[in-house]
Ligand SMILES: Cc1ncc(C[n+]2csc(CCOP(=O)(O)OP(=O)(O)O)c2C)c(N)n1
């Protein structure tokens with residue numbers, strides 16, 4: 001039987017990795033994910049896992065070594081944040097292009113500059129088109145559960161695509177919460193053995209990994225890679241069900257919180273969803289039909305499913321934990337709006353940036369979003385398509 | 397060392413049909429290295445950095461490699477092979493293989509002296525078992541002969557061109573061997589495909605070390621250096637005979653010079669046949685050749701003194 005523990009999100013991720021016991025971990029420290037490689041090193045030193053830990057000299061080398069190890073033939077994991085993730089950038093595309101099912105924990109953090117070590121989604125949103133599966137957690141439990149599932153999703157023969165399990169830096173990575181840790185053998189049984197395809201180390205069948213593709217082949221490679229990524233959507237659902245059977249917590253691609261009859265809907269990812277649920281509860285107590293659509297799977301983006309569940313709303317606010325960076329809005333906003341374009345009912349959609357660089361987002365801020373949504377429905381007018389939550393002074 | 401006859405019959409790890417320029421020595425060096433590997437005793441797995449050699453031998457849907465080979469990027473041959481080697485340790489530990497596998501990373505000067513230096517340094521410090529071979533062709537040849545920190549003084553490249561007021565590269569070449577010496581590897585060496593027995597000996601020795609080793613190999617580039625395609629090995633020999641490219645080993649910190657030319661040729665002999673140095677022979681540029689000679693002599697004398705001292709770590 002699993003047991004309830006009171007530990008941080010980083011510890012949840014580290015325990016998941018210990019229990020998965022991958023063949024190789026190559027990692028480099030960066031706040032807020034540093035405790036993950038630290039804990040792994042301690043588990044290895046204490047004989048609690050027998051992973052080969054490669055303590056590389058940079059994150060570029062971390063992902064390079066992960067690629068070498070995965071192509072060598074075996075299960076490979078790593079962890080990073082922010083600038084470390086950015087330094088991996090080049091190699092993220094190469095890992096997915098090589099169809100190596102590496103799994104990475106990301107304690108999501110702001111990108112410099114200015115330097116800021118706190119939580120936001122600049123890293124994982126910056127790398128959203130790198131071909132990785134992206135799962136985002138609301139809390140430590142999900143951080144733990146997602147990493148375990150990510151292994152099975154990434155290694156699925158129809159997917160063979162690297163996956164990251166993200167959780168908000170500090171809000172989750174450094175907060176102690178009570179969550180359920182499953183038994184080691186149960187987790188190992190759940191993830192099962194991995195049979196690598198075309199391992200380099202099978203020297204009797206020499207393979208070439210990483211040949212370059214000229215214009216008459218590159219396109220086909222990219223599209224076949226895309227199929228693998230898209231296949232992940234159904235696999236995420238199936239693995240989420242299996243996980244539910246094994247451990248009693250079932251997962252899908254999103255969580256619809258009080259969405260059945262919701263008029264005013266927030267769409268968000270990550271730890272802000274916890275706060276939002278509380279606000280939804282109190283609004284519901286006051287007869288306001290508020291709802292939350294918490295997205296769990298950002299890549300591949302489940303646009304059809306989201307359009308279906310959202311098109312009944314009267315007004316929608318999408319919360320992005322990044323700056324729109326010159327786009328019409330944040331990435332989640334743009335994708336949600338685009339998904340709704342084909343819906344029969346197209347509710348107005350507005351966008352907020354929130355929580356940048358660890359800025360607090362409190363119930364009062366979430367309440368203000370629902371207030372704005374109500375006003376939009378009442379007046380039929382959108383005053384501001386984009387706004388900021390808890391920013392000094394008014395935006396725009 | 398095996399007889400030439402036997403070597404000729406050995407199964408090749410790098411086969412014909414690659415797209416290197418005719419006369420390129422990248423393939424010559426690798427074939428010598430793979431011929432030196434004692435493949436009755438162990439298997440070889442290779443990681444390559446982006447560059448001429450990689451693009452010419454691994455072009456989908458073809459491959460010139462008969463041994464397991466991986467390319468992932470430009471600056472990370474060392475960290476890529478480190479990952480493969482880490483996985484090999486796991487395979488051994490878990491009984492997934494009982495084979496003896498040894499690892500080679502191959503890159504040129506760009507991927508070694510410059511953008512790949514950090515990954516190389518890190519992988520050496522961590523002590524992975526791998527031989528790193530740098531085929532030094534003195535510039536970024538794959539992208540069209542841009543200067544690198546391995547480009548010698550005075551050489552004209554596309555980013556250190558000869559012009560009316562600047563005559564080629566103004567800085568001397570980086571002494572990468574000394575940089576790597578600081579890592580206190582058991583074995584590092586410098587070699588040339590012109591002295592192939594020496595090169596093969598070095599590769600064999602390096603592959604027998606259970607840890608990181610490094611061999612710096614001069615890789616004459618017909619296209620970038622500007623000499624006729626059939627002259628590459630001659631150019632390499634001239635580099636050796638002028639002491640532009642001394643053949644030596646550093647074994648546990650002790651310098652062993654493997655070849656001392658009886659008649660040390662003036663650098664002009666090496667510079668003259670190469671277009672990249674043509675401007676040095678223009679009237680008024682004599683001082684540049686003098687400077688070149690000075691740099692070569694200084695380094696050679698320093699090596700001789702180190703050998704004489706017999707000092708090791
Ligand atoms: C990060 C990165 N920067 C730049 C390049 C472009 N590039 C590809 S090969 C190359 C030069 C290779 O030089 P070198 O390592 O000396 O190999 P050579 O082609 O000379 O054998 C460059 C600059 C790249 N592929 N990746």
Ligand code: SF4
Pocket residue numbers: 415416417419420421422448449452533537538616617618619620
């Ligand atoms: S440019 Fe030089 S190094 Fe590159 S393939 Fe041609 S000869 Fe070889």
Ligand SMILES: [Mg+2]
Pocket residue numbers: 504505506531532533534535536537
């Ligand atoms: Mg070069």
